[in-house]
Amino acid sequence: MIWILGILDILSAIILVLQKFIPFKWAIIFPIYIILKSIIFIKDFSSIIDFIAAIFFILAIFGHFYIITWLAAFWIVQKGVFSLFS
Numbered sequence: 001m002i003w004i005l006g007i008l009d010i011l012s013a014i015i016l017v018l019q020k021f022i023p024f025k026w027a028i029i030f031p032i033y034i035i036l037k038s039i040i041f042i043k044d045f046s047s048i049i050d051f052i053a054a055i056f057f058i059l060a061i062f063g064h065f066y067i068i069t070w071l072a073a074f075w076i077v078q079k080g081v082f083s084l085f086s
Contacts, residue, residue: 006083008033013076016057016069024061031057034076049075 012030019027034054038047053072060069 002083002086005037006080009076009080009083011080012057013073013080016060016073016076019061027061028058031055031061046079050079 008030012034015022015027015030031054034050034057038051038054041047042051053075056066056069056072059066
């Protein structure tokens with residue numbers, strides 16, 4: 001099951017980077033997924049970072065793309081890759 005979460009994290013980061021080319025209803029699903037996952041595992045520090053990354057993801061969907069959004073995408077990708085190989 002962990003590898004499924006890893007694949008979804010990597011897919012979320014890809015959607016974040018390409019969100020200008022993806023319809024809104026598809027792009028909004030992934031930050032909601034990240035928020036739900038971070039609420040479920042809220043006791044973990046990395047889940048708090050995931051929650052913050054999802055907030056920046058939502059801001060990017062609405063046109064507020066900051067430098068820290070790239071860091072959020074990198075965070076989600078590296079967490080997904082580590083989930084795949086652990």
